[in-house]
Amino acid sequence: MSEPTLHDVAARAGVSIKTVSNVLRQVDGKVSAATAARVHHAIEELNYRPNLSARRLRTGHSDVIALAVPDLRNPYFAEVAAAMITAARNAGYTLLIEETGGDPAVEMSAAEGLRDPLIEGVIMSPLTLDPRSLAARGRAIPLVLLGERDYAGPCDHVMFDNVEASFRITEHLLEQGYQRIAVIGRQDDPPHATAVKRLKGYQKALRRAGIRYDRSLAPVVSGAPYSKVEGARAAEHLFGDDGHPDAVYCFADVLAIGALRTAHRFGLHAPADFGLAGFDGIEEGRFSIPTLTTIAPDFTDMAELAVTALVERIRAGSAIDHRDIRCRYDLVLGESTQVSLAAEFLAV
């Protein structure tokens, strides 16, 4: 009662196993149509499926790639994961999802593909991975990082321009007339590249508007990845003080959702009492009250670019120089910064 093998199929179809193998792997022009039909019939009858372990052992490649994210429950990473599953399948690969918990050791291990030696390449959203250890990793498995380049390394990076995107959304806030724009998401301990770049874009927009960057309006957020809890905590400082900001720009939608709750506790509501902007374009922000103004990456585009880049690396045997690949994104306007809309609501 064990699984049928190539031999069984061959015997049933009255051909050699070579022929069955050819049919299976769609080697065209090698097998007559009639024979192919007979083989297919036999496969059907026996409910045969090739033993992938054997094929992998023989060919030396598994067609498995891994995606390493800090936490699947974080809606941003859930979006990434869902898009990657589809992109990987379209490229003929099976995707294995790993959770790193943001743990440096686990991230390093993922970057080495250690989890399972049959993994041919890794796409990772790094949190703590530092340049030196990346350069020193024991096994140079093809690697694509989700996020902008922080340092030179033998891997590709896929992400939109964070400085530019951050600049755009800050400009939007300024255009809406907000003056005291706080920012939630600054990080110090390990100055995460993404946080640094988003802060840079924010500062650039302020400067252009002739507004001085006020450090007290940029509370440091600890812990990674960004979370609702941290957003709520950071907002305490902002709304607790007198003379609270007239707008809050969060480096992640989850931070914004957390901030919204804190504001609610203080009896403050967006957009009536302050403007609010997020980052990431998660579904939650399209249903929060108010809906969030945010930067929404095109997850499908991101996933396709990452998988394509990884597959190229796998095929080329890591003889590829590091590349920076930009994915599409959009500035999405929600109710959280629609001052005029809010006024309308109040009038009703």
Added chain:
Amino acid sequence: MSEPTLHDVAARAGVSIKTVSNVLRQVDGKVSAATAARVHHAIEELNYRPNLSARRLRTGHSDVIALAVPDLRNPYFAEVAAAMITAARNAGYTLLIEETGGDPAVEMSAAEGLRDPLIEGVIMSPLTLDPRSLAARGRAIPLVLLGERDYAGPCDHVMFDNVEASFRITEHLLEQGYQRIAVIGRQDDPPHATAVKRLKGYQKALRRAGIRYDRSLAPVVSGAPYSKVEGARAAEHLFGDDGHPDAVYCFADVLAIGALRTAHRFGLHAPADFGLAGFDGIEEGRFSIPTLTTIAPDFTDMAELAVTALVERIRAGSAIDHRDIRCRYDLVLGESTQVSLAAEFLAV
């Protein structure tokens, strides 16, 4: 520059490959400590890792199990997936995550383990899978379903008692003094087992309170899985009518979040204007405004039970009768039904 093999390690350590193999698989009492140390040293030096394809081919088992869920972006399934990854790893298995999109054909294919023949068992959260096709599936791979038993079948089911949980949360609403309790989540087209049971629990609680079940307060929700969009749509009917319900109980937190948005559009707010309860205990409901009263399953417990059951099935070779396994859950009280709390807020 190919990967080192057992032979390389053996040569380096000056022993036979058998000894290396023994050391690797931690076969105790077979290898002297000194030899083991030498072998470990060689493994370290060569940065050797066993070729899993070869091992799998030889042993016939892959230690890979699959989890099939409709959509990873749905926060409920993200919670499930995250818990499963951990539970699987703790049990020595690698978890492969598949998205079915709720498509019957894809679900069937997942139940057959067709995706990859090396998958040893499947845990699935079924949406459309019907009894007959399940009984007729071509390949009887060990299967554990997340959800209550709808029909007899050669698989285990892991879930808390939906009727009971639904009864409890409805009772809570009644205790809070709500009388006209609408329900969002009824399904007709395929009468999904979960929806049926939750409706049953709701009706039971009403009956006990001497309230007649009013079909017009139970709009049908189409599409699966439950989503925010559907929750918002269903709520239109409820809040659009005059004499809207004084409480809304949703069969999923995402439905409740959607309903909250619609209510907001009608200028209604929970708990001031109506009570609201959800189901699933997702993080989002702990940050929504108001926070949700809900039924929160213990995802860790659920995952451990499911993985344990599946592993037993794999080991026993499907000679196990179908079992119903109950996981823990809690009734979580949020602001959405705290009438007194709401009154306090208003007083301020």
Added chain:
DNA sequence: GTGAAAGCGCTAACAG
């Protein structure tokens, strides 16, 4: 077009 034979890296029997 098809068949025979070798071998991918590992584990498990069996001998020593």
Added chain:
DNA sequence: CTGTTAGCGCTTTCAC
């Protein structure tokens, strides 16, 4: 305790 050997199911030369 350690070494030798066979073979898991497949792909891939190489003959025919």
